[in-house]
Amino acid sequence: MTQVIQNLQDKYLAEFVHNYNQRTNTSKQIAQKFRPYLADNKAPEFFYPPLKELAYTLVCKRSSGSKLWDVDGNEYIDTIMGYGINLFGHNPPFVKQAIDEQLDRGIQLGIQSEIVGEVAALICELTQMERVAFSNTGTEAVMSAIRLARTATNRHKIALFSGSYHGHSDGTLVKTQTVDGTLHTVPRALGVSPNIVKDVLVLEYGNSRSLDIIKDQESELAAVLVEPVQSRNPSLQPQEFLQQLRQLTKKAGIVLIFDEMITGFRIHPGGAQAWFGIEADLATYGKIVGGGMPIGVIAGKAAYMDAIDGGMWSYGDASYPQVEKTCFAGTHCKHPLAMAAARAVLKYLKSQGASLQQNLNQRTSQFTKALNAYFEADGLPIQINHFGSLFEFAASESSALSKDSDTPDIGLILLYYSLLHKGISLQGNGGFLSTAHTDEDLDRLIKAVKNSTRELRAADFFV
């Protein structure tokens, strides 16, 4: 890097950090005040030494629709949208009303919620799955789906794909790493037992060689776990690969699990399964369906779900729960507030039909097209990818910038902060559009991205 570029970048950074800190001073003070007490997994998300003074999460005071406000009174057009929870924006009145009404009736756990059966039936109707069970998080839902697959097949190994995220249970925190020129499967985080690795095959997503490997090991595999479109790589939408995977797993008696935590109810009322025309054996959902309340959903064919309760039986005859059960539990499962919010969300989705998602997908597509046209015209080495209403800024294919979302280019990290400074909040390098985002919000977003990228390029980033 030449001295001139370094000076330009240093000058930009010094000024930017000063202005950003001034604007969000209270958030910074709160982060420091409570750091001794709060072990905050979010605080160092972007800890990068030259940007140390920016390493704090903005503290939010309130939110409504497409906006949120921080403790310093700054307004943001939010695209984090609760990590993809808020399909209808923040605090939609019909969800708030459902939660308020349930709060008045109390929070009863350990006894059946009055509406849980209705919520299960609505999920079955929208997703075309046969049976449903509820957990509190997506992580638990994925963990339980894998256990159900192992129960049904009496096999232990599962296959999943690099680049996917399936929550934080040990059983899926596995990745591949090249050591001395050889590819190894290793734990993805400290504290995950290396023994876990023996039961997990990590394959390349969308690559037909992965299908050959699955075929070779078919007699050992209980399940293939797939995030149909990975939130960290939304441009990879391998429909044909998924169709072949479906055929292969069906033939081999391997349970195909679609992790629809992000895609469920977002890309289509029936999720990625309906979008790609593929029927999984089990699917996991969460996020949108809980309307902001913590929820996880395991749904699927009765043949697998029956291991939760022994399967179908009736009163007044000789029937009984015949299927051998596995362990499925959780104090807060079927939480009345989550059930009330979920019923409101599902009823709303049902009443709107697929046009809700179609419109939102279309608007996101226009939004990304406008920005990509600008990036191309200005010769910027970045692009914006999307799948439905999920979008992500990334290094463009032809650019020399880092393509690894774990180690993004500093220009992309600064784009995140620069947009925050202009009142746009992103989730890392991407975000979600909701039905609450107006045309005016999208215009402001586009203008902010243009201005930020211009400023960053003038300071010799993105070269």
Ligand SMILES: Cc1ncc(COP(=O)(O)O)c(C=O)c1O
């Ligand atoms: C595809 C996918 N699966 C599982 C999870 C885990 O869900 P949770 O954070 O609710 O445990 C996530 C969370 O972002 C996800 O995106």
